Amino acid sequence: MTQVEVLSLSAPERRRRRMVVMMGVLGVFALVAFFIIPKQHDKATFGFVMDKEWVAVHEWAINSRHGSLGFAILAILAAILAYFQFRARKTIRIASAIFGVSFLMSFLCWAASGKFIPLTGLLQGGLLLAVPLIYGAMAGVLCERSGVINIAIEGQLLAGAFASGVLASLTQKTWIGLLIAPFAGALIAYLLAVFAIKFAIDQVILGFVLNVLVIGLTDFLYKRLLIPYQTTWNSGPILSPIKIPVLWKIPILGPIFFDQTIIVYLMYAIVILIHVGLFRSKWGLRMRAAGEHPTAAESVGINVNRTRFRNVILAGAIAGLGGAYFTIGAVGPFGKEMTAGKGFIALAALIFGRWSPLGAVSAALIFGFADNLQGVLSIIGTAIPSEFMLMAPYVATIIAVTGFVGRVRAPAADGVPYKRGESV
Amino acid sequence: MKFFRKAVSTIALPGLAFLSALFVSGLLIAFSDPKVLKLAHSPFKFIGGAFAAAGKAYLALFEGAIFDPNLAHPNFFDGFYPLSETLVAASPLILTGLSVALAFRAGLFNIGAQGQFIFGAIGASVVGFKTTMPVGIHVIAAIVTAMVFAGLWGGFVGLLKAKTGAHEVIVTIMLNYVASYFLLWLLSTTPFLRKGRQDPIAPPVKESARLPHLAGPNLRVNLGIIIALAAAAGVWWLLNRSTWGFRFRAVGANAAAARTAGISVPLVTTLVMAIAGALAGLGGAVQILGSEYALTAGAGGTFGFDAITVALLGRANPIGTVFAALLFGGLRAGGLTMQANTDTPIDLILVIQALVVLFIAAPALVKAVFRIKQLKVGSGVVSKGWNG
Numbered sequence: 001m002t003q004v005e006v007l008s009l010s011a012p013e014r015r016r017r018r019m020v021v022m023m024g025v026l027g028v029f030a031l032v033a034f035f036i037i038p039k040q041h042d043k044a045t046f047g048f049v050m051d052k053e054w055v056a057v058h059e060w061a062i063n064s065r066h067g068s069l070g071f072a073i074l075a076i077l078a079a080i081l082a083y084f085q086f087r088a089r090k091t092i093r094i095a096s097a098i099f100g101v102s103f104l105m106s107f108l109c110w111a112a113s114g115k116f117i118p119l120t121g122l123l124q125g126g127l128l129l130a131v132p133l134i135y136g137a138m139a140g141v142l143c144e145r146s147g148v149i150n151i152a153i154e155g156q157l158l159a160g161a162f163a164s165g166v167l168a169s170l171t172q173k174t175w176i177g178l179l180i181a182p183f184a185g186a187l188i189a190y191l192l193a194v195f196a197i198k199f200a201i202d203q204v205i206l207g208f209v210l211n212v213l214v215i216g217l218t219d220f221l222y223k224r225l226l227i228p229y230q231t232t233w234n235s236g237p238i239l240s241p242i243k244i245p246v247l248w249k250i251p252i253l254g255p256i257f258f259d260q261t262i263i264v265y266l267m268y269a270i271v272i273l274i275h276v277g278l279f280r281s282k283w284g285l286r287m288r289a290a291g292e293h294p295t296a297a298e299s300v301g302i303n304v305n306r307t308r309f310r311n312v313i314l315a316g317a318i319a320g321l322g323g324a325y326f327t328i329g330a331v332g333p334f335g336k337e338m339t340a341g342k343g344f345i346a347l348a349a350l351i352f353g354r355w356s357p358l359g360a361v362s363a364a365l366i367f368g369f370a371d372n373l374q375g376v377l378s379i380i381g382t383a384i385p386s387e388f389m390l391m392a393p394y395v396a397t398i399i400a401v402t403g404f405v406g407r408v409r410a411p412a413a414d415g416v417p418y419k420r421g422e423s424v
Numbered sequence: 425m426k427f428f429r430k431a432v433s434t435i436a437l438p439g440l441a442f443l444s445a446l447f448v449s450g451l452l453i454a455f456s457d458p459k460v461l462k463l464a465h466s467p468f469k470f471i472g473g474a475f476a477a478a479g480k481a482y483l484a485l486f487e488g489a490i491f492d493p494n495l496a497h498p499n500f501f502d503g504f505y506p507l508s509e510t511l512v513a514a515s516p517l518i519l520t521g522l523s524v525a526l527a528f529r530a531g532l533f534n535i536g537a538q539g540q541f542i543f544g545a546i547g548a549s550v551v552g553f554k555t556t557m558p559v560g561i562h563v564i565a566a567i568v569t570a571m572v573f574a575g576l577w578g579g580f581v582g583l584l585k586a587k588t589g590a591h592e593v594i595v596t597i598m599l600n601y602v603a604s605y606f607l608l609w610l611l612s613t614t615p616f617l618r619k620g621r622q623d624p625i626a627p628p629v630k631e632s633a634r635l636p637h638l639a640g641p642n643l644r645v646n647l648g649i650i651i652a653l654a655a656a657a658g659v660w661w662l663l664n665r666s667t668w669g670f671r672f673r674a675v676g677a678n679a680a681a682a683r684t685a686g687i688s689v690p691l692v693t694t695l696v697m698a699i700a701g702a703l704a705g706l707g708g709a710v711q712i713l714g715s716e717y718a719l720t721a722g723a724g725g726t727f728g729f730d731a732i733t734v735a736l737l738g739r740a741n742p743i744g745t746v747f748a749a750l751l752f753g754g755l756r757a758g759g760l761t762m763q764a765n766t767d768t769p770i771d772l773i774l775v776i777q778a779l780v781v782l783f784i785a786a787p788a789l790v791k792a793v794f795r796i797k798q799l800k801v802g803s804g805v806v807s808k809g810w811n812g
Contacts, residue, residue: 151597199786204533204593205736209781212729216774217452223769224456344597351594387609394598401590 016092020082023099027076030103034068034110041065042114049120054249059116067109075102115380122376123369124256127264130368131329132157132339134267135322136346137353137360138274139185142315144355145278146308147291148196149415151207154343155214156185156316160323162218165334166226168236168327177236177328178262178321185320186313188214193312197305200417215337222336234333239263263321263329270318275357287311291411294418304418319343348397355410367393438737440790441783442751449776450478453768481768488761489754506757508645512715514753515648516541519707520727521734521745522659523578523700528740529663530696531676536581536596537704538728539603540574544705546607547573548712549719552629554615562632563713567651570709571702577603578701579694586690592697600728608721616719626719635714648714653746655703660742662699672696704731726774733777736784752777 009017045061075098082095108117136153143150163184168177188210195201226234242265244258278284286307289297294304326338345367353359374389454460454474463470487493489510496503520537527534534540547570557565581599584590610616611624618627635647663669674682675692683689707727712719734752738744755777759770783790 151593195782195786199788201785204535205732205781205785208535208729208732209778209785212726212733212774213778213782216771216778219771220452220769220775221456223771224767225458229458341601344601347594348598385609385612387605387612391602391605394601398584398590398595398598401594402584402588403590 013086013089016082016086019092019096020079020086023079023082023096024076026103027072027079027099030075030106031069031072034106035065035072038065038068038110038113040113044109044112044114045116046108046112047116047118047120048252054251054254057251062109064109064113068106071102071106071109075099075106078102111377111384112380117376117380120252120255122372123252125372125375126365126369127256128260128330128368129371130364131264131267131325132322132342133346133349133364133368134271134361135325136319136343137349137364138270138357139189139315139319139322140347140350141274141278141355141357141360142287142311142318143189143192144350144414145291145411146287146311147294147304147411147413147416147418148192148308148312149203149207150192150312150315151204151347152188152192152210152214152343153319153346154339154341155207155211156188156319157323157326157343157346158211158214158218158337158339159184159188160320161326161338162214162221162323162334163320164324165236165327165332166233169234169333170232172237174237174239174328178239178324181324182317182320185323186317189313189316189319192316193309196312196417197308200419203415203417211343218334219336222334226334230333236328236332236334238330238332239328261329263325266321271357271361278357288411290418291413294413294416298418298420304420308418345393348393351410352393352397352400367396437787437790438739438748438780438784440794441737441780444783444790444793445776445779446482448779449772450482452775453478453481453772481762481766481772484762484765484768485755485758487758487765489758492761505643506761508639508643509757509760510750510754511645511649512753513756514749515646515652515714516707516711516727517730517734517749517753517756518649518652518746519655519710520704520731521738521749522655522742523703523707524731524735525738525740525742525745526659526663526672526703527696527700528735529676530672530692531679532582532585532693532696532700533593534578534581534596534697534700534704535593535728535732536578536599536701537707537731538724539596539600540578540701540704541708541711541727541731542603542607542724543577543701544570544574544708545712545719545723546610546708547571547705548633548709549626549629552633552713552717553627556630557632559632562630563635566629566633566713567706567709570705570712572705574705574708575698575702578704579698581701582694582697585697586693600724604724607719607723611719611721624721628717629713633713634717635710644715646714648710651706651710652749655706656742656746659703663742668695707731730777733781736781 041064043061044064044067045059047059048057049059078095078099082092082099085092085095136157139153139156140150160181164177164181167180168174171177191210192203192206195206196203222234239261241259241261244265247258248254250258278287286297286302289300289302290304290307290311297307298304323339327334346364349363349367350360352363353361370389370392374386377384377389378386451474454477457473457477460470460473460477463473488506490507491503492506493503495505520541523537523540524534548566551562551566551569555562555565577599581592581595584595585592608624611626616626618625635651637643638645638647638650661669663673671682671687671692672695674685674687675689675696679689682692704727708723711723716723730752734745734748737748737751738746755773759773762768762772763770
């Protein structure tokens with residue numbers, strides 16, 4: 001390829017080229033690592049049925065070596081398809097999706113050799129683990145698109161979890177917990193908004209401090225009230241799943257998406273609203289203007305700081321609602337620091353998804369799935385230490401910000417306090 | 425008189441911020457105390473009870489941090505045992521605080537002190553229990569290894585920032601988690617397991633690699649505090665008296681101007697992060713070789729956050745950092761006594777720290793609360809965005 005051709009590639013094309021190269025390398029890696037090197041072979045079984053949904057296939061068994069080989073070849077073919085699409089200057093989304101699934105299946109055939117993997121359960125668990133990440137990432141989208149860095153997602157999730165757990169326990173009603181969670185998250189966001197917008201404090205420091213404030217407060221109250229008076233303060237009920245009529249019976253997809261609690265259904269609504277709202281509404285346009293070019297926004301009559309203030313509070317409410325997932329949405333009682341860094345993975349998903357709602361959701365789903373896969377594999381036992389699988393989202397984010405898969409760019413005025421009359 | 429006025433204006437803001445934090449936390453202690461809440465029917469008893477509860481907790485905090493009269497009976501100086509604990513707790517805080525402060529001065533925000541601390545602890549631990557060397561050399565070898573490990577871990581962040589523009593905050597947050605999981609994995613491997621045990625705790629470092637105690641075998645205060653103070657002096661010299669320090673500060677003040685003046689910004693960024701990493705790693709070494717002796721899964725503790733609070737309270741200045749670290753070391757040591765004697769969970773310390781930083785970072789708030797007009801404003805940190 002000559003120099004001229006290299007220069008004529010646009011940024012997305014350069015990114016695609018790197019993706020194609022990476023897919024080719026990984027495809028060959030799958031062939032070597034999962035087919036050529038392993039000598040043992042046994043039956044790998046995948047289960048597809050969770051409950052009483054309509055059944056297409058009950059379970060599927062395959063010789064692990066045959067499976068690994070077949071899917072590795074499929075992955076390589078997908079990489080080749082991607083190359084031709086790239087040459088034809090088309091997007092490589094479909095090829096990438098085929099590649100991703102094939103690579104994963106090649107890996108699973110190898111990892112599950114002689115074992116049983118409940119595939120539907122694996123996907124359902126992955127979605128559940130992604131729920132707080134998606135809520136957190138959506139909060140991040142609203143905050144950062146309007147120009148305020150939100151490192152405090154962790155604190156907002158934790159505040160939501162604490163408030164909903166405690167209130168649901170005191171009243172023994174889940175809906176009260178669900179109702180109070182957004183307010184707890186919004187309260188933390190209010191502090192973020194006041195200090196970031198009014199006092200113009202560095203937002204990274206601020207977010208960090210707020211996280212620790214919430215961790216300190218909830219740990220303190222947990223030891224002081226929730227442990228000694230557990231029966232009244234910390235024995236909340238949990239939400240029961242609601243089956244959506246008909247839809248839940250769809251094989252595989254039904255149990256994954258349509259047999260969930262209200263928190264998950266609210267999440268679908270929030271994601272769609274934010275995606276549509278951000279790019280198709282006045283609200284979204286103003287938010288993006290405040291985050292990209294506040295001076296220009298102000299010049300056409302948008303009150304930048306008010307826009308930011310409102311969106312930060314709204315973001316906190318969303319994260320708080322996501323926090324309710326940890327208590328009333330999953331286990332019931334509150335546990336010390338039960339969000340366990342999920343807020344930071346949500347931040348990672350936001351960055352990995354390039355500050356776009358759907359990108360962040362995809363990243364959160366991948367991270368949630370990886371997390372669940374790690375859990376399942378550590379139970380059935382494989383060669384990869386679970387700690388390395390737990391590292392994956394963080395490493396992926398570092399790779400993303402270093403520009404390996406294309407330059408990641410935050411909203412231009414993200415984190416820069418705005419003062420009227422000062423041009424940026 | 426002029427000196428006096430300057431001193432007052434320097435410590436007024438941190439002092440008021442600390443008092444405000446103690447006040448808010450005191451309210452928290454009082455109103456979460458079931459005994460106090462039972463007095464709610466009579467307002468006078470209620471307020472009295474609230475004061476008593478907060479007062480008792482803070483008294484225990486003081487006794488655990490500086491001087492405990494209960495220990496002073498046969499020998500008066502034994503009462504100062506808590507002060508030794510404060511110095512032990514403060515040593516790694518000074519070092520990690522310096523790490524963050526140095527980066528701040530060069531315009532970098534090192535959230536990665538946690539991960540660097542962990543790598544320092546790993547390095548010190550490995551050399552400490554794996555190798556056999558003469559007394560003296562063993563300690564130095566362990567410390568140098570710790571600083572090299574952590575320096576590389578920190579320098580990697582600087583290199584990424586210099587080469588690709590990746591924001592150091594994002595990279596260090598992610599690397600902290602990578603370091604924690606790496607430590608967890610390491611502690612599950614055979615060389616790091618104790619004989620016949622499966623729990624994540626490495627063998628203790630050998631006697632020859634431990635930092636000597638300074639005041640007899642009963643007091644835990646050790647050479648670590650001297651190392652920390654020396655490092656503070658070193659960082660002060662580096663920043664204020666050396667050419668490289670001038671370059672660091674120039675880049676921190678205005679990277680574009682520094683570049684125009686011929687300073688290599690990528691080199692400075694990498695170097696600063698490497699030195700910051702080495703300082704945090706030294707903190708990890710002091711923690712392992714001075715007081716903990718064995719590497720555990722929780723070795724990182726909350727040092728990453730503590731470091732940031734210490735650096736902010738110390739206004740990103742080496743001398744201020746030392747005092748801030750002593751204060752928070754005292755809180756940490758005293759918090760244990762407070763928890764044991766008055767059932768006030770030690771997590772209160774985190775709340776106090778967070779509030780202090782919040783008040784420090786918002787001088788406008790403190791000014792408004794105390795109605796002070798003349799107060800030095802500015803936290804030593806400039807607000808910047810992800811792209812800055």
